[in-house]
Amino acid sequence: MCNHHAAATLVLSLTVISFASGAFVGVNIGTDVSGFPSASNVVSILRSHGITHVRLYDASASLLEALSNTGVEVMVGITNEEVQEIGRSPGAAAAWVTSNVAAHVPLTNITAIVVGSQVLTSVPKVAAFLVPAMNNIHRALVFSNLNYRVKVSTPLSMDIIPNAFPPSAAEFNPVWKTMMYEILRFLKNTNSSFLMNAFPYYGYSKSDGIFPIDYVLFQPLPAVKQIVDSNTLLRYDSMFEAMVDAAYYSMAALNFTGIPVTVTETGWPWAGGTDEPDATLNNAETFNTNLVKRVMNGSGPPSQPGIPINAYLYEMFDEDNRPGSESGRSWGVFFTNGSSIYPIVASTENADNSSEAFCMAKEGVDEDRLQDGLNWACGQGRGICAALQPGQPCYTPNTVRSHASYAYNEYYQRMKNAGGTCDFQGTAIITSINPSYGSCIYSGSMHTNSSSSRILPPYTLAPASPLTVGKSEALAISIVSAAGLLMSFAL
Numbered sequence: 001m002c003n004h005h006a007a008a009t010l011v012l013s014l015t016v017i018s019f020a021s022g023a024f025v026g027v028n029i030g031t032d033v034s035g036f037p038s039a040s041n042v043v044s045i046l047r048s049h050g051i052t053h054v055r056l057y058d059a060s061a062s063l064l065e066a067l068s069n070t071g072v073e074v075m076v077g078i079t080n081e082e083v084q085e086i087g088r089s090p091g092a093a094a095a096w097v098t099s100n101v102a103a104h105v106p107l108t109n110i111t112a113i114v115v116g117s118q119v120l121t122s123v124p125k126v127a128a129f130l131v132p133a134m135n136n137i138h139r140a141l142v143f144s145n146l147n148y149r150v151k152v153s154t155p156l157s158m159d160i161i162p163n164a165f166p167p168s169a170a171e172f173n174p175v176w177k178t179m180m181y182e183i184l185r186f187l188k189n190t191n192s193s194f195l196m197n198a199f200p201y202y203g204y205s206k207s208d209g210i211f212p213i214d215y216v217l218f219q220p221l222p223a224v225k226q227i228v229d230s231n232t233l234l235r236y237d238s239m240f241e242a243m244v245d246a247a248y249y250s251m252a253a254l255n256f257t258g259i260p261v262t263v264t265e266t267g268w269p270w271a272g273g274t275d276e277p278d279a280t281l282n283n284a285e286t287f288n289t290n291l292v293k294r295v296m297n298g299s300g301p302p303s304q305p306g307i308p309i310n311a312y313l314y315e316m317f318d319e320d321n322r323p324g325s326e327s328g329r330s331w332g333v334f335f336t337n338g339s340s341i342y343p344i345v346a347s348t349e350n351a352d353n354s355s356e357a358f359c360m361a362k363e364g365v366d367e368d369r370l371q372d373g374l375n376w377a378c379g380q381g382r383g384i385c386a387a388l389q390p391g392q393p394c395y396t397p398n399t400v401r402s403h404a405s406y407a408y409n410e411y412y413q414r415m416k417n418a419g420g421t422c423d424f425q426g427t428a429i430i431t432s433i434n435p436s437y438g439s440c441i442y443s444g445s446m447h448t449n450s451s452s453s454r455i456l457p458p459y460t461l462a463p464a465s466p467l468t469v470g471k472s473e474a475l476a477i478s479i480v481s482a483a484g485l486l487m488s489f490a491l
Helices: 039-048 061-066 080-088 090-102 124-143 174-190 200-205 239-253 281-296 367-378 400-418
Strands: 025-028 053-055 073-078 109-115 151-153 155-157 194-197 261-266 310-314 358-361 428-431
Touching: 025 053, 025 281, 039 061, 073 080, 073 090, 080 090, 080 124, 090 109, 090 124, 109 124, 124 151, 124 174, 151 174, 194 239, 200 239, 239 261, 239 281, 281 310, 358 400, 367 400
Parallel strands: 025 310, 053 073, 073 109, 109 151, 155 194, 194 261, 261 310
Antiparallel strands: 358 428
């Protein structure tokens, strides 16, 4: 969506198609943020959420070093400012690979290099150097014997497809036809993914009401309002799917097939100005939750059902220092202390089974009151807090809120049949959202080994941060992955 010049962006995912294998959901992290965490704190946040893949928009040495010995897969970026020199000089490309890739592997698990960001539309004067830069970087990887481990690609904007609907009629902008042919030939020859940024939020805002909001938010449509490609008669349940298929058809128009599409940026702003009525907390939660559900079912878009749709959520933190609209600064899903802005709950099954009930610490409760409740629950014995000890599965994140939630639930599940309640002097609340994450399984879970297993704890490294004026109270975030796999969180 945006051109992060020297900014680092992290993407968290399950696995990376073409760069690794399988479907994933990821999250971008731009650094135009007040109080951006230190590299070690960023890694702590990643690890507290069980995140196993990251993407950097640049080659931040501090982040690459902090990520060493973590096993986290890293996609490292070449900035738009570096593209021209690397495209001109094979020596510059070799030096870049030596300093930013070879110097860090294998301790840092670098698996991909992303060359620039939306170069064709953001910095068209550099476009002529894009493919040469990709080629030079690839040759440097071959020389270093890293080309099978590290793939190369470049993210492109949906703006290169001027008419994306109906998808079957989509073609790349004729201005970039020759350039797109060269990019696709490179991707095909190196077995890499086509990277694109796709924002249904903007597609909806510019559609003048042609498409219903439910279609954009992955919500079911009545039979009389189904969105169908009149040429192929394929039905599209979301604008996101249509955008992905538009990329496949555009590639096919240039006689390229078999190149998987990965969506490097997508999401929804959770706050906006008075002239941005669709930028709301509810819409952001709905879009991102349904996006994760859609991606994790493992199927592709209507024209390519066998190729999973892979996507990165935009973005981890609100970039509050960015100029422009309020919505442009409100795409984050986490505060910089790791607490969440709104919940994202997704599953390929009924993760939130109505018969499941969990007792959790309330949002906004004073930490001293939570500590009192935690002490009381642990004081009841019966091994209620055994899993909260150092080295045990629920110790991390080591926060009062997270520990209180686990202890409250353990007490409630063990004592509810004997009259135990979920109150703790007003600091607790019942929820149907399964808070289990990683190997920390909350009592009361009906699907602890199934597709309803979460990878994120309900609370993170610190209490929820106060929101800026006009923004809603922080809520917990959770992701339920398909087949019980550890989904990095792109959540």
